Amino acid sequence: MKLTITYDHSIPINAFQWTPSVSAKPLHMHTSLEIGLCTSGQGEFQIGDKRYAVSPGDLIVVNNQELHIARSDAHDPSCYIFVNFDPGLLLAEEEALLLPFAYRPECYVNRIPAASELAAPAAALVRTIHRELETREEGYRSMAKSALLELCVLLLRNYATGWSQREWQRLTASFRRIRPALALIDQRYREQLELADVAAALGMSSSQASRFFTREMGRSFKDYLLRLRLREAKRLLLSTRKSAAEVCFESGFQSVATFYRLFKSEAGMSPQDYRRENDWSAIIEKDAQPMSR
Template sequence: MKLHITYDNPIPINAFEWTPAAHRQPPHVHESLEIGLCLSGKGLFFFGNKRYEAGPGDLFLVNSEEPHIAQADPADPSRYLFINFDAALLLKEEPGLLLPFSYRAARFCNHIPGGSALARQLIPWMLAVAEELREKAPGYPAMAKSALIQLCGRLLRHYNDRLTDEERSGMVQSARHAQALAALVEQRHREPISLKELADELGLSVSRVSRAFLEATGYRFSEYVSLLRVQTAIRDLAGTDKTVAEIAFDCGFQSMATFYRIFNEKVGMSPNAYRQSGGNFSESKK
């Protein structure tokens, strides 16, 4: 099952607490990246065929490809804090920050034990992200983003030493290709664009840049273009008095039917309803 995650913050980061069911539910995937911290209780966390025991202080890394689900102990249910964020946020800052999430599932350990040196480094930054998004004090988007970068930077330093030079070089190169493609899409998403056109401009094959982009961000090219167009439409709906039709075509959509369908898929309501709500809509979480 693939979940779609939306964000109600100015930056694409969610922080929320969640208690899993006491029985094993179907696993899911999502385009966004995720770090989970077990706050209390006990349980299990499944990643594909891998199974980890969970207890207070344990952390779990989730990328955009590996099916996963947590399960609570019926007698002592686990409760988690999850930080969920869009890979494109890191891609714009420093592609290397995505390396800890670009793992090959079979030989990667998603579990960071509570009480370990790494867990002690990461937990304060997780709590800082959650606090900024909860309190929404002046400047909180920048503070939450800064705390997330600190968190992922420490993950990078830990996992970087566990990669061979060849693995590290290949992953960084893929991330750089993804970053270059993302920059072009961001500049020109309001225009009719194709993956082949942008791949040619970058001097890369369509298959190579498409694979690199999916691995780095969790998005297919067409999904990412649509996402940027919807994000632009959201800003225009909230900040201008342009008609919905003007916004749709200005953002790069070729028909109103396509605009309404994709907007509703991404936001969970129509453009008109979004404008009437004043920009308040619910996040899709676990």
């Protein structure tokens, strides 16, 4: 399901403490970007098909495209400070700051271990953001925003480690070029969208756009679009009472038979079994506040 995030301040940043449930809860995603700091206890963080054991001092980075949830250890429940923020805040400052969140999910390690050099300074900035938004002392908005930008710069530099200057320049240039296509797909993947539409957004021919998209995203446009539609189908199955046929068409599929075949191939079960397996009746309301995770 996709949570609607609201912000309590005039800047699009939230920070809050949260203890995950010990029992399994449905996966969710939200429009904001997210950085979590485990402050105590033990637990597990699931992001898509990836699972991370989490301990105090570990940080978790989550973008706005992946389903995720945390779970506490039954004998030593975990506690987190989470920072949620709007991607537009980074875009308005420096486009490259979005790069740590524009990852290919299957290639990205979301956990920053406490033992890493990045963890301690990043954790201090997470705590600063939380403290400033909690105390609301004079100038707290500027302090919180400043700390968030510094945190994202640290993530960016960590992300760039190991890349040569030439490789990094190519990556950032490619990100700028492909972003209009990704924005178009995100807006219209529920509709009948063709490669020609993406090519027009990129200012390329269809053949050029196909090669460029596959090279930069690690998968073809068709496969990328399919995964978005399947992700939306899962969200609808978990967050609504809509029938499988309604979910099919609202996710962008044109045929119920095709939808069933592709969904079962990807999820290993039918849409109805997926809904039952994930206990859809326990899901919170779609307009939940960040604390109601």
